[in-house]
Amino acid sequence: MATFASLAEFTAAVGTELGSSEWLTVDQDRINLFAEATGDHQWIHVDPERAASGPFGTTIAHGYLTLSLIPVLVKECYSIEGGIRMAVNYGSDKVRFPAPVPVGSTIRATAELVSVDEVPGGVQAVVRVTVSGKDGGKPHCVADTITRFYA
Numbered sequence: 001m002a003t004f005a006s007l008a009e010f011t012a013a014v015g016t017e018l019g020s021s022e023w024l025t026v027d028q029d030r031i032n033l034f035a036e037a038t039g040d041h042q043w044i045h046v047d048p049e050r051a052a053s054g055p056f057g058t059t060i061a062h063g064y065l066t067l068s069l070i071p072v073l074v075k076e077c078y079s080i081e082g083g084i085r086m087a088v089n090y091g092s093d094k095v096r097f098p099a100p101v102p103v104g105s106t107i108r109a110t111a112e113l114v115s116v117d118e119v120p121g122g123v124q125a126v127v128r129v130t131v132s133g134k135d136g137g138k139p140h141c142v143a144d145t146i147t148r149f150y151a
Contacts, residue, residue: 002078007123007149010080011116018111018127021076023134024069025106026061034065048103061101066141067092070129073109074145083151090124090146099138106134114144122150 002018004010028048035041043050044060051059071089080087101107114126124146131141 001076004078004080006083007080007151008083010078010113010125010149011123013113014116016113018078018113019076020110021073021108023106023108024073025104026065026069026101028059028103031059031061031065031103034062034068038062038064040064056100056102059103061103061105063097063141066097066101066107066131067095067143069107070109070131070141070143070145073107073131074111074127074129077109077111078113080149085122085150088148088150090148092146093126093144095141095143097141099133099140101133101140105140107131107140108134119148122148124148 002013004013031045035046040062044054044056045062046059048059110130110132112128114128116123116125127145127147129143129145130139132139
């Protein structure tokens, strides 16, 4: 995990990898809870019996579930210790889901600081987050996240 003492130190790290999170296992309970929260009960996510004969051989996590795990994973990749009054999720650019997350998969995020630009009262950072699996292969999610850090 990269730890930065200030926004200036963080800004100087543009173009570098910030770190990787711990591994997280995506179980059926998490998938089911996400389905309940979003109303997306498609069988490839919530019906293990039917999914066993489907295209993935098992249930898979919703793409947006994978995306929603980014904040919890990224907080293990880097931190800014001083000079921050608040951080606000401003959005994401170019979100892709190159490979599904089969139930029981173990995933983690790796964060790379792509850019930092000044905004009134702070900076706006673009961090490319790649969510990959312990099994290797294509990443499960790649997203350019945008965060505004206010001093």
